[in-house]
Amino acid sequence: MKHLLGTDGLDRDTALAVLDTSDGLKRTLLGREVRKLPTLRGRTVITMFYENSTRTRVSFEIAGKWMSADVVNVSAGGSSVGKGESLRDTALTLAAAGADCVIVRHPASGAAHRLAGWLAEAGTSVVNAGDGTHEHPTQALLDAATLRDRLGDVEGRRIGVVGDVLHSRVARSNVHLLTTLGAEVVLIAPPTLLPTGVADWSVGDAGSLVVSHELDPELPTLDAVMMLRVQAERMHGGFFPSAREYAIAYGLSENRLRLLPEHAPVLHPGPMLRGMEISAAVADSPRAAITQQVTNGVHVRMAVLYHLLAGEEDGS
Amino acid sequence: MPPRDRGAPEPAGQRELLTAGDVARTIARMAHQVIEKTSLGASGAPPVVLLGIPTRGAPLAARLAARIAEFSGVTVPTGTLDITLYRDDLRRRPTRPLGETALPPGGIDNALVVLVDDVLFSGRTIRAALDALRDAGGRPRAVQLAVLVDRGHRELPIRADYVGKNVPTARAEEVHVLLSETDDRDGVLLHREGESG
Numbered sequence: 001m002k003h004l005l006g007t008d009g010l011d012r013d014t015a016l017a018v019l020d021t022s023d024g025l026k027r028t029l030l031g032r033e034v035r036k037l038p039t040l041r042g043r044t045v046i047t048m049f050y051e052n053s054t055r056t057r058v059s060f061e062i063a064g065k066w067m068s069a070d071v072v073n074v075s076a077g078g079s080s081v082g083k084g085e086s087l088r089d090t091a092l093t094l095a096a097a098g099a100d101c102v103i104v105r106h107p108a109s110g111a112a113h114r115l116a117g118w119l120a121e122a123g124t125s126v127v128n129a130g131d132g133t134h135e136h137p138t139q140a141l142l143d144a145a146t147l148r149d150r151l152g153d154v155e156g157r158r159i160g161v162v163g164d165v166l167h168s169r170v171a172r173s174n175v176h177l178l179t180t181l182g183a184e185v186v187l188i189a190p191p192t193l194l195p196t197g198v199a200d201w202s203v204g205d206a207g208s209l210v211v212s213h214e215l216d217p218e219l220p221t222l223d224a225v226m227m228l229r230v231q232a233e234r235m236h237g238g239f240f241p242s243a244r245e246y247a248i249a250y251g252l253s254e255n256r257l258r259l260l261p262e263h264a265p266v267l268h269p270g271p272m273l274r275g276m277e278i279s280a281a282v283a284d285s286p287r288a289a290i291t292q293q294v295t296n297g298v299h300v301r302m303a304v305l306y307h308l309l310a311g312e313e314d315g316s
Numbered sequence: 317m318p319p320r321d322r323g324a325p326e327p328a329g330q331r332e333l334l335t336a337g338d339v340a341r342t343i344a345r346m347a348h349q350v351i352e353k354t355s356l357g358a359s360g361a362p363p364v365v366l367l368g369i370p371t372r373g374a375p376l377a378a379r380l381a382a383r384i385a386e387f388s389g390v391t392v393p394t395g396t397l398d399i400t401l402y403r404d405d406l407r408r409r410p411t412r413p414l415g416e417t418a419l420p421p422g423g424i425d426n427a428l429v430v431l432v433d434d435v436l437f438s439g440r441t442i443r444a445a446l447d448a449l450r451d452a453g454g455r456p457r458a459v460q461l462a463v464l465v466d467r468g469h470r471e472l473p474i475r476a477d478y479v480g481k482n483v484p485t486a487r488a489e490e491v492h493v494l495l496s497e498t499d500d501r502d503g504v505l506l507h508r509e510g511e512s513g
Contacts, residue, residue, distance in 0.1 A: 001411070024416075025414070028398070034451060034453075039402070311406065312408055
């Protein structure tokens, strides 16, 4: 694996290899006093975040440090980006400074793909940490890791993804990955929050994609439900009448949680808007896998760095 | 699997160094050596823990422990120690899957740890294992090494405490240990130059 730009096109074997490595790393580090592995000693990883983030940036940084890579964080605010430097020039500068891997988050969909093209000559690996409304592959991988923890396997499971699918790179990455792993994904959202052409999204051969506009009839059929954040910062217009109305129709309340089968966990990629897409009581209940997702996020990102940086450099 | 008949013709470029029967006898002899050298079961002797290095060190450690229990009546705890994340040649090979690290429930603190592997060659695996052991938690009283085959060509100042068989080899040759737990039968094969198995 040279880059991780999305889960679209990520084959099943590679995805499972990354998830297995993540499990192995988790078991290796479990209960250790010193959580430090020498595996990526001497490799330099640079995170480049042009959008706000807490958990993704922090967990990439921890992942790199636990594997002994040198991790440098660049944020748009404190860098030459503020002076008008282009993404391409910034990236080439970081590669010239010795980055083996650049982890990028950018508001423009496709930014990571462009970056990978510009950095091909330098041989720098690129990880997409979220580009606009396009993809967020490590989030999907950590969601899959959490589903495997809770359900044993993803294959044959019916996973609901609820809410602002239109603006969600998490939803898109999850659809590709979970269907590749053999799940049936149900997108549940009001028509205004579903992208046009959603039915044409490429779906893994092993799984399938279904679209629904109503949450209550779907809940009893699901093996897991993933609540998406309503992304007000990407909304310029009326997508639903009011926050209260949205919460009533699509928010996961305690009453709704009772419709969900006992074994089904509740996932949320964070940051959560309590009272909007998820009630505080549900978010804090044992059914919620939200902190487990964050923990898995570190191990999944370690696994991704391992698969990108630890093998021989053959450019594949 | 039945032991391979010594008289059977062998594929070109391949020689059987140990038959299935030889492997069993060799492990039994190593078990006796471990019992003697560690004063197993004697008062004041440290507890012994066998740690197999995946892939084939793990079943070897289990077999060695079974023989030790048979001969001495002492059950020694066994575990596995994966060294993948500690290798110094990660960037020379395609990405490797991780093996399993599982220390025995009692841990390894103050124990005499015997690392178990199939083939001792450059010694780099064992150095990685010593690094992995230090990070795994606990401080062993001492660490020893048991290998089924020592084929020479050391690149580091490392030696084994228990050796099943010393095999002079050319650097380009390959030694393959087969165990029924991971392969279709027991045996040790030497592949000559230009051949691969």
